[in-house]
Amino acid sequence: MNKFKFLSVAVFASVSALQAQNIDEVKKQIDAEQFQKAKTSLKSIIKADPSAGKAYFLLGNIYLNQSVIDSAKIVFNDGLKAKDAPHFNNIGLGQIDLENNDATAAKAKFELAKSQARKKDFDEYIYIAKAYMDNSHPDYKAALATLAVAKEKNPTEPQVLLALGDAFYGDKNQNEAFSAYRNAFQADNTLIRAKMQLGVLLKGAKAYQEAVAAYNEVIALSPNYGPVYRELAQTYYYWALNVPGRYDQYIKQALTYYEKYMSLTDYSLASRMRHADFLILAKDYKALEIEANKMKELDNVNPRIYRYLGYAAFENGNYDAAISSLQSFVNNPSNKVIPLDYLYLGQAKIRKGTNADGTAVDAALYAEGIAFINKGVELEPSVADGLGDLGKKFYEKKMFKEAAAILEIATSYKESKSFLIDNFYLGNSIYFANAGKPVAERDMIALKKADIAYGHVIEASPETVDAYISRARTNSLLEDDQAMIKYYQEYIDHITAKGPEELAKPTVKTKLVEAYNTMAAGYANFDKPKAIEHFNKTLALDPANKYATQSLKTLQ
Structure with missing residues (x-):
């Protein structure tokens, strides 16, 4: 009997050792972002040994990483048994609570996990810290507080130091x-992620050049470590954005490194989706279309594929396919629709409804497109950045009403790089859409928006002199003589300050004549001497001006 007990203990110890060895191998796969391989390994461990609670946890974490929350929850609940x-x-269940904005429930589960940890254990604290960091509402202070306890227990543990580095980085320290990353690598020079x-x-x-040099040091140590190529891809992408002259060169390099990353991780559906996200950033829509169709072959029912198909179809000029794909995606209530989905769908509707030469639109499709774009901007104002280009295309075709509808959305995002010029085009679009119309037919609400748009231009760039004359013209259509006179006078003051050479230009002379005549007509309603004075100023510039001559005769 004693011999039997001894053998049982020995067998149990060997099984535990094998399980720990297998789990360690899975952790390496997860760190290398070989998630499909890790999932397969974990399912095998669980099948062979259903008592392996940590295997359930790691599998659930992968599902969380891939945003498959329902599957993660099922696995975690099985793991509790x-x-x-x-x-x-x-x-893991606590992290799901954090995703649902229930910090109290999450904390209770974290405390329960800590209460069952042994005195020297630190893994629980690392994973709790990661849960605070790796969710839609990261709390880096809570992560740092959790890791401080782990560091007290194990001050030189490399994994604790690595997690501290992540928490400090997220906290912008x-x-x-x-220091934490450096110390982690010094404590364990096989911990490539820390380096x-x-x-x-x-x-x-x-510091993109220095970053690339640092990544090359990592490659020298571990040439098959996939994540470093993803970081290289992202670095070249940001470098391309910051050095426009080398955009094409750096984007090509970024895409090459991302392909290398894929080859060293896996080509699962989840990985292909991450690749597709990067192709959208890099604006490689031909490659995106190829990737989306490959994903469709892997999983024809995954709704997110319709997003990629829609984006690619739009950028490649196939607006019917874009509308069909994106409409299918946004109409499914179980899908998590993002602002870009509405932006693409809205633009596809507008492009579909615009004739070949861009001079006419289908009013219904256009209205639907504007409504979808507005939905996207309501979710995230920054998606309006860049819409001004579409508005300007309508403006150039003299489709001023359509241009104004888009430019109004574009100017709703005040941080836009083109905020000033978009406001100028918005004001002009509304002005020209109403100029020449009888008072009863003018859109007075829109004209007031034009006045505000010109005000934004003047506030941001007081030396943009044409904004003053445009604002004066707009207030003339609004029949606000006082405001009209004020802005014409500001135009005159700014242009006069530029000196005689500027005043001598024929275009400036024409605008000054316009200013003096329109101001005089306004003054005629309440200040006859001022009206006479300004008509005379017109005649000083243009003695043959018929409007000023005839008006003076009437006034005198």
């Missing part, structure tokens, strides 16, 4: 993040 280390699964993160810090500081 496991015999060995079930408490880790409370950490670059110096402490650098890679030193390059990530440089990328965040826009």
Whole structure:
């Protein structure tokens, strides 16, 4: 009997050792972002040993990483029933609570997990910290507080230091993040991610050349470490944005590195989706269309594929396919629709409804398109950035009403790089849409928006002199003589300050004549001497001006 007991203990110890060895191998796969391989490994471990609670937890975490929350929840709940280390699964369920904005429920589950940890254990604290960081509402202060306890227990543990680096980086404390990553790598020089993160810090500081050098050091140590190629791809992408002259060169390099990353991780549907997201950033829509069709072959029913198909179809000029794909996606209530979905769908409707030479639109399709774009902007104002280009295309075709509808959305985002010029085009679009119309037919509400738009231009750039004359013309259509006179006078003051050479230009002379005549006509309604004075100013510039001559005769 004693011999039997001894053998049982020995067998149990060997199984536990094998399980730990397998889990360690899975952790390496997860760190290398080989998620499909890790999922397969974990399912095999669970099948062979259903008591492996940590295997459930790691599998659930992968599902969370891939935003498959329902599957993650099922796995975590199954893991709670496991015999060995079930408490880790409370950490996973706590992260789901954080996703649902229930910090109180999450904290209770985290405390329960900690209460079942042994005195020297630190894994629980690392995973709790990651849960605080890796969700839609990250709380880096809570992560740092959790890791401070782990560091007290294990001050030189590399994994604790690595997690601290991530928390400090998220909390925008670059110096402490650098120290933590450096110390983690010094404590364990096989911890490649810690060294890679030193390059990530440089990328965040826009020191792109130095970041690339740091990544190359990582490649020299571990040439098959996939994540470093993803970081290189992202670094070249941001570098391209910051050096427009080398945009094409750096984007091509970025895409090459992302392909390398894919080859070293996996070509699963989840990975292809991450690749598709990067292709959207890099604006490689031909490649996006190819990738989307490959994803469709893998999983014809996954709704997110319709997003990629829609984006690619729009950018490649196939507006019917774009509308069909994106309409299918946004109409499904179970899909998480993002602002860009509405933006693309709205623009596709507008392009579909615009004739070949861009001089006429289908009013119904156009209205639907504007409504979808507005939905996107309501969710995230920054998606309006860049819409001004579409508005200007309608403006150039003299479709001023259509241009104004788009430019009004574009100017709703005050941080836009083209905010000033978009406001100028918005004001002009509304002005020209109403100029020449009888008072009863003018859109007075829109004209007031034009006045505000010109006001934004003047506030941001007081030396944009044409904004004053445009604002004066708009107030003339609004029949606000006082405001009209004020802005014409501001135009005159600014143009006069530029000196005789500017005043001698024929275009300036024409505008001054317009200003003096229109001001005089306004003054005629309430100040006859001022009206006479301004008509005389017109005649000083243009003695043969018939309007001023005839008006003076009437006034005198």
